[in-house]
Amino acid sequence: MAYRETEHTLAKKADTRLRLLKAARRLVQQGGFAAASASAVAKESGVASGTIYRHFPNKSELVAEVFRYATEREVAAVAQACDAQFLSENKTAADKLTAAVETFAQRALLGKTLAYALIAEPVDPRVEQERLRYRFAYTEIFEDVIELGIQRGEFVAQNCPITAAALVGMLAESLVGPLKQKNDHDDLIHNLIALVLRAVGFKPL
Amino acid sequence: MAYRETEHTLAKKADTRLRLLKAARRLVQQGGFAAASASAVAKESGVASGTIYRHFPNKSELVAEVFRYATEREVAAVAQACDAQFLSENKTAADKLTAAVETFAQRALLGKTLAYALIAEPVDPRVEQERLRYRFAYTEIFEDVIELGIQRGEFVAQNCPITAAALVGMLAESLVGPLKQKNDHDDLIHNLIALVLRAVGFKPL
């Protein structure tokens, strides 16, 4: 008999798969999902187009995985910015919310192409599904902070899921919409923070 | 000599064009832009697919015109709801803003498929361009109201274009996002109104 899976073959296989993912990420980062056609991904990763299908059932899955990866980074960054406020003790919900908005906005403005790709670029249904999760992840972060703020008496009583979803939409539109060309990022961010704090009914203690 | 354009021929031509547009509108209203393929539009309007190209240079133009038409209706409804508050004399900016949000939301919740199509459905670049105008039109309405509110001392001082864009995003996400399945429309709308008023820093006189 003959062939057997071994550490080496497995590693090589995993490596190719990873190369494909990294290549796709790079293309998306530079030119959005439109730039990540099957043949472009193959070329970018130095393999033939057929190889993609040895590692992914179809292109949508590959792209969905790219989306998920990028998403997780973004959401984690925002969640972390939020939680960092926990560690340094009794920080207010307003501080946490501010950090979340600032982080979200900063990252979106630095990587505009990626932000557009994640937030608004037309994608196929399989990837759109991933996008819903993504938005939901943000919504949950905001929801938690808003709840905390209400408990602490910082924010006015309100329907948290609704507010949270609205905040996500607010940021998405502000950062990817026509304002994206605005070059004074700091001004935009400060305005957004003020706006968000008003929206949740923040009243300094 | 021979053929000459006459009232009758012109009318007939215009009629066919209109039939195509109406058919496309119907399809979009029922199933979004995805349902308005060239052949579907042709079938729905009872002509052959080639006929489309006697009246439009390409499908994108036809769809763009459908988009524009639907858009204008929506924007007009919101603008009117806003202005209706003018007529009945010294209405506040808060009243106008409330009317705008309520109208926008009510219409979106009644025609969910159309709302999704106009706000979020993936479309080709030519139509996406139309969508930007559409969002901008709303933004302008909100901008005017916010400015008025600031002048009247109802709303806190703020960067109007930013707030206006954010409000558009807020409504879009709330009404087309995961909350759309919420069945208590009134509750959603009231929450949105409260949220928007807080966002603009409304303080009852």
Added chain:
DNA sequence: CAAAGAAGTGAATCATGGTTCACTTATTAA
């Protein structure tokens, strides 16, 4: 080295949906 299993190849194929065009039908004026 030979056999066996798997990864890699890339031109050919397929799927989708818009677009064309040779042809037919309709309308008009002489």
Added chain:
DNA sequence: TTAATAAGTGAACCATGATTCACTTCTTTG
């Protein structure tokens, strides 16, 4: 009625981009 011009037809065509597959190359074990 006939010439002239345009609208209507729909099967064929085309463009794009994903997917397949017969074939080659690689890796492993006996």
